Amino acid sequence: MNDARQTSLDAYSLILQAIDDGVYRPGDRLVESELAERLGVSRTPIREALQRLETQSLLTRDGRSLIVASLDHNQLAELYVVRAELEGLAARLAAKHANVEEVRLLNAMIEEDQALVDDPQALSRANKRFHKQIHLASHNRFLVQQLDLVHRSMALLATTSLEVAGRGSAALDEHTALVRAIERGDGEAADAALRNHISKAFEARLKLESEGRDRQGP
Known part of the structure; x- marks a missing residue:
């Protein structure tokens, strides 16, 4: 596995853990630049991680922003x-x-x-x-x-x-x-x-x- 792929997986895991821990709660907006700074990685793996989380319905679109999804x-x-x-x-x-x-x-x-x-x-x-x-x-x-x-x-x-x-x-x-x-x-x-x-x-x-x-x- 190359370094870029590993970094993307790490970013995904860290964001997922933050959601699980309640750092980000349903309705909270996730911003690439803020996450990149928080996790100490570039915006590319953050973007890939966010796309994966959106595909899994853990994030949803609010206009152009991605927010943590909620369950009705x-x-x-x-x-x-x-x-x-x-x-x-x-x-x-x-x-x-x-x-x-x-x-x-x-x-x-x-x-x-x-x-x-x-x-x-x-x-x-x-x-x-x-x-x-x-x-x-x-x-x-x-x-x-x-x-x-x-x-x-x-x-x-x-x-x-x-x-x-x-x-x-x-x-x-x-x-x-x-x-x-x-x-x-x-x-x-x-x-x-x-x-x-x-x-x-x-x-x-x-x-x-x-x-x-x-x-x-x-």
């Missing part, structure tokens, strides 16, 4: 449907293929995350790591690739459902039920536990949306 209610519902299907499959496969070390790691992650229940942002980051580990435990590279695309779109959500009161503790209980099913090698139970977890997360996000509309008024 229908898109959000569609995203959660796909997420439940793919993650349910990952859980089912993990119950079949996860090794002892992977299960031990999942249990350790849940235990460590107990300290984060009162910090929604930190718990959200930990939650992403946990779900990624479930994906990897499926031992299916093509499924992992598709889930990466889904979770890339999750970066377009400006808030985390873990901000809902009590959601952090409930989510960890759901993680525990999921890992117990994987540990038993019970694919059906793992699938059901993961789907229930996604359903509860979606319900919490809808609650956040509703509260946001209430604050905005009629």
Whole structure:
């Protein structure tokens, strides 16, 4: 891989990470010159990275400007449907293929995350790591690739459902039920536990949306 190609990939990864971290939020305008200065690269790899992000629908046009895309209610519902299907499959496969070390790691992650229940942002980051580990435990590279695309779109959500009161503790209980099913090698139970977890997360996000509309008024 030549240096120019690598620089373009690095710029893409850095911008994507900034969106995922909330540095750039839905509606924020991305300017080539500002990004080039921030990332310390020329404008050409920045331009290529922005074009790639636009192609993936993570950025959208507002006149001549590119802004971070946002998801409307229908898109959000569609995203959660796909997420439940793919993650349910990952859980089912993990119950079949996860090794002892992977299960031990999942249990350790849940235990460590107990300290984060009162910090929604930190718990959200930990939650992403946990779900990624479930994906990897499926031992299916093509499924992992598709889930990466889904979770890339999750970066377009400006808030985390873990901000809902009590959601952090409930989510960890759901993680525990999921890992117990994987540990038993019970694919059906793992699938059901993961789907229930996604359903509860979606319900919490809808609650956040509703509260946001209430604050905005009629």
